Amino acid sequence: MDMKLEVVPLPVTDVNASKTFYVDRVGFNLDHDVQPGNGMRIIQLTPPGSACSIVFGTGMGDSSTNAGSIKNLHLVVDNITEARENLIQRGVDVSHVDDMGGVQYAYFSDPDGNSWALQQISVH
Numbered sequence: 001m002d003m004k005l006e007v008v009p010l011p012v013t014d015v016n017a018s019k020t021f022y023v024d025r026v027g028f029n030l031d032h033d034v035q036p037g038n039g040m041r042i043i044q045l046t047p048p049g050s051a052c053s054i055v056f057g058t059g060m061g062d063s064s065t066n067a068g069s070i071k072n073l074h075l076v077v078d079n080i081t082e083a084r085e086n087l088i089q090r091g092v093d094v095s096h097v098d099d100m101g102g103v104q105y106a107y108f109s110d111p112d113g114n115s116w117a118l119q120q121i122s123v124h
Contacts, residue, residue, distance in 0.1 A: 007044065008073065010054045011066040012112050018056055019043050021110050025090045047075055068113030080104045080120035
């Protein structure tokens with residue numbers, strides 16, 4: 001039996017600011033921005049090349065209560081230096097690269113403090 005992680009809910013306070021951050025700065029693809037009614041708005045975004053998306057919105061329960069509570073979601077990249085520089089050029093504040101003995105990390109956060117880790121695993 002397959003179990004595929006395909007969508008991760010992300011608690012945010014400002015849906016429009018978060019959409020702008022993830023699309024314009026981080027470069028995620030906008031999959032959906034829909035308003036099905038009753039004050040609900042759902043935004044789904046996918047990192048380039050990923051099979052897993054993030055989702056946030058309004059009217060989906062009280063997601064803003066825990067805004068900033070998601071920590072260290074991993075974005076696995078082939079070239080962490082290139083990925084880091086690309087994000088910096090797009091206006092994202094990214095940490096320096098830490099080498100943990102063959103696994104390299106660099107970190108950034110969204111406007112609410114949800115944090116992300118770029119990860120490159122070096123094959124020896």
